[in-house]
Amino acid sequence: MEFKEAKNKFVQSWGALGSQWGINKTMAQIHALLMISTEAVSMEDIMEELQISRGNASMNLRALMDWGIVYKEYKPGERKEFFIAEKDLDELAVKIAKERSKREIKPALKVLKEVSTIKTNKTEEEKHFVEQTGKLYDFVLKADNVLDKVTEYKDNWLAKLVIKIMK
Amino acid sequence: MEFKEAKNKFVQSWGALGSQWGINKTMAQIHALLMISTEAVSMEDIMEELQISRGNASMNLRALMDWGIVYKEYKPGERKEFFIAEKDLDELAVKIAKERSKREIKPALKVLKEVSTIKTNKTEEEKHFVEQTGKLYDFVLKADNVLDKVTEYKDNWLAKLVIKIMK
DNA sequence: ATAAACTTTCATCTTTTTTTGAAAGTTTAA
DNA sequence: TTAAACTTTCAAAAAAAGATGAAAGTTTAT
Numbered sequence A, B: 001m002e003f004k005e006a007k008n009k010f011v012q013s014w015g016a017l018g019s020q021w022g023i024n025k026t027m028a029q030i031h032a033l034l035m036i037s038t039e040a041v042s043m044e045d046i047m048e049e050l051q052i053s054r055g056n057a058s059m060n061l062r063a064l065m066d067w068g069i070v071y072k073e074y075k076p077g078e079r080k081e082f083f084i085a086e087k088d089l090d091e092l093a094v095k096i097a098k099e100r101s102k103r104e105i106k107p108a109l110k111v112l113k114e115v116s117t118i119k120t121n122k123t124e125e126e127k128h129f130v131e132q133t134g135k136l137y138d139f140v141l142k143a144d145n146v147l148d149k150v151t152e153y154k155d156n157w158l159a160k161l162v163i164k165i166m167k
Numbered sequence C: 001a002t003a004a005a006c007t008t009t010c011a012t013c014t015t016t017t018t019t020t021g022a023a024a025g026t027t028t029a030a
Numbered sequence D: 001t002t003a004a005a006c007t008t009t010c011a012a013a014a015a016a017a018g019a020t021g022a023a024a025g026t027t028t029a030t
Helices: A002-018 A027-037 A043-050 A054-066 A089-116 A123-151 A157-165 B003-020 B025-035 B043-050 B054-066 B090-116 B126-151 B155-167
Strands: A071-074 A081-085 B072-074 B081-085
Touching: A002 A027, A002 B090, A002 B126, A027 A043, A027 A054, A027 A071, A027 A081, A043 A054, A043 A081, A043 B043, A054 A071, A054 B003, A089 A123, A089 A157, A089 B003, A123 A157, A123 B090, A123 B155, A157 B126, A157 B155, B003 B025, B025 B043, B025 B054, B025 B072, B025 B081, B043 B054, B043 B081, B054 B072, B054 B081, B090 B126, B090 B155, B126 B155
Parallel strands: none
Antiparallel strands: A071 A081, B072 B081
């Protein structure tokens, strides 16, 4: 396999993986592109490489920056903006974990807490509902705490976790 | 909040959470419905409760069974099929972890291995590509191994993990 | 074997998500 | 200022994903 083919395969696959996890394909592709680039890339080049429109590139780059995993960079003398990805994988994992916790897990926990604490549990059905959603709350809360710990460890959390879990 | 409202809120929220993680909304809603049901539910009742068509119910129930988190149940005397969810959360997590590993992580690893082992790394650009995708391969491989361990522990893996990680 | 009671399939329709591109907005240099 | 060089916004178009429902398929009881 030659370089260009490999590069393309990587970008496409990363995009496909992203969409299976609720991340827009183009966003994941841009991220992939930046991950393997040695230097900051201009919007023009991203558009060219992925064959996407200016608007699309702009919006997805903004989203990546909102996630805190892509940064703007200015080159002296150059008027246009360049983009660079967070390349440290531990840092990347932490950022993503933090963000998904904030955006999705926390709101879900809020709902689970609300619905699992209704007072009117007379029937079997209602008792079971309260019990089941309560268990779910505990479970999701624990899982979220693991994400927090990941954030805390920060450097090489995965390696540390692997060592611990492997006993 | 009364029971019916809480139930509806839970089903809707679970559906929304699902779609943020690449799981079709209706599939997640059916799963939510079955999770909180004391007894097996017929397709008819699912259609009625979620206001969806027969075809939709059929296809999503099939998908849930493919994931191994919903089972068919036959009631004596009754001709129609009833459905019941895996209610043990540890078991549920294990099933999902296993399935996503098989369907998504493993294929991604295959691609990462392929592209990170191309031989023609002459330029800086190519060297960096090989290095970066190689790191990604190691990282994803380790993360996937954690999923395997989760499967191995099976009972109360999350609690055990929490204890270990909290030191 | 027949028919009633169900379930599955899939071409087509609907909804949601993503993309486009041109106008509006912003920044910089002169 | 003005205008060139860029970026952002957003209404409209396109693409992708999901839902429908009726016909085909299956199972069971008689």
